[in-house]
Amino acid sequence: MVSDVANFNDLLTSALKAQDDAALVELLSHARAGDIAESFELLDDKDRSRVLFALPPATAAEVIILLDEAVRGDVVEELDTRDLTRLVKHLEPDDAADVLGELEDEEVEKVLAGIDDARSDQIEELMEFDEETAGGIMTPTFVAIPADATVADAVEHVRAASLTEDLAEVYVVDNEGRPVGTVPLHRLVTSDPERKLAEITEPDPVTVKAHDDQETVVQIIRKYDVPEAAVVDEHGRLVGRVTHDDLLDVAEEEAAEDLYRMAGTDASELETSSPFRAARVRLTWLLPCMFGMLLSATVINVTRPHFDLILFATLIMFVPMIGATGGNSGIQISTIIVRGFATGDLASTRFMRAVAREGRIAAVMAPICGAATWLVVWVFLATTRRVEPTVALPPQIERIAFAAGAAMTIAILVAACLGIALPFTFRKLKIDPALASGPIVTVANDVLSVAIYMTVALMIAT
Secondary structure (H helix, E strand, O other): OEOOHHHHHHHHHHHHHOOOHHHHHHHHHOEOHHHHHHHHOOOOHHHHHHHHHHOOHHHHHHHHHHOOHHHHHHHHHHOOHHHHHHHHOOOOHHHHHHHHOOOOHHHHHHHHHOOOHHHHHHHHHHHOOOOOEHHHHOEOOOOEEEOOOEHHHHHHHHHHHOOOOOOOEEEEEOOOOOEEEEEEHHHHHHOOOOOEHHHOOEEOOOEEEOOOEHHHHHHHHHHHOOOEEEEEOOOOOEEEEEEHHHHHHHHHHHHHHHHHHHOOOOHHHHHOOOHHHHHHHHHHHHHHHHHHHHHHHHHHHHHHHHOOHHHHHHHHOOHHHHHHHHHHHHHHHHHHHHHHHHHOOOHHHOHHHHHHHHHHHHHHHHHHHHHHHHHHHHHHHHHHHHHOOOOOOOOOHHHHHHHHHHHHHHHHHHHHHHHHHHHHHHHHOOOOHHHHHOHHHHHHHHHHHHHHHHHHHHHHOO
């Protein structure tokens, strides 16, 4: 087994360059799927095809699932129907649904026609769910046993199931197929075979609805610290389970999605390796922000006639400091709140609690930053006047410093209000709150900070 990833990549590159198919097959036969997937992303399309076809179908299927979403999409698009069918036959139904989700409907139908009906039906049922719901990520294979069965009966059910997914517990169901409890596997195999299952059942299983958002599923599994959650339909009947490996995948995906949104781009960038498509996604966010910042220029332009030229030029020097500090303080608050939403922290989802906590913090920060701004601006202007006497400065530097300090104090308090209000507003409107921690709150705070600063300066410094 090749354990050194860098060494494996060098060996793989050498085998591909040498056009030595025998050496390639030998190397891949001793490699882990994870190492192959990691090196796969460094290869061009031609070499990817060579590696894929040199692998046994089961290993190739595992590699496909481990690839990043953008790379997987490119690979799947390059495969013909026969090769896709060969791979899908070796995938778990939920993984197969993810792979086929990259294709057009016509191609999906051709692939499904090439596999057995029972497996095809399972995959089709999974594809009917939104990919970001419990139904879209669940494993449709599970062990369900009636409560009046014995431990021996349950063990036979487990043996007959031949599950390839990890099994941590079996579900006890009523006559309608609704889960009423679970039996951990270790308890099942250590109990008296003649005991009734009802005697060792843990009641009240953790369940989620098939149409629940995947982020909600992550929060529930974390909250109750269980190895998996039962997925039920609208009638409460058991239709699948979300396992711990599904949880890790979703948690990573949700974290990446929030980070992308907060950075001013979109999670769909993860789904493409094309620089042009990625640029289009980013520009969708970047260009509106650029035009939004024109509002700051408009504020400055509107207030300009109310100041003499020297005073105006002096005031403008401190616009970036006030705008950036106010914007960053708002981002800090909105990030904390969005993080609470993502983790399902109940306290973080209460508006008045957020106001009480973040409001107190802002009330401490604002005057400190205001005083620091007053001192920095006064020292800067006084030093400039002393060191560079030829530089034109207005006489009222004390009032300018005071105006800058007052504007900074107000700007941070306003930024705190926005940082609290926007995530809750977006959540109420069913919009991803992570948007409030990105370009929107940044642009809003910059514009308001400039407006506050110029207004205060007009009142104090003129």
